[in-house]
Amino acid sequence: MEKTDISSAYRRLKSPNIKTRKRALKIIKEAKRKK
Numbered sequence: 001m002e003k004t005d006i007s008s009a010y011r012r013l014k015s016p017n018i019k020t021r022k023r024a025l026k027i028i029k030e031a032k033r034k035k
Contacts, residue, residue: 009027010024
């Protein structure tokens with residue numbers, strides 16, 4: 001399974017893969033809401 005921490009999510013936002021970027025965005029939103 002892929003890592004779902006914030007740092008790797010931000011790194012994944014620069015990915016050319018759209019599915020990956022959308023998933024990363026979701027991870028970041030989750031993390032922001034949890035704080």
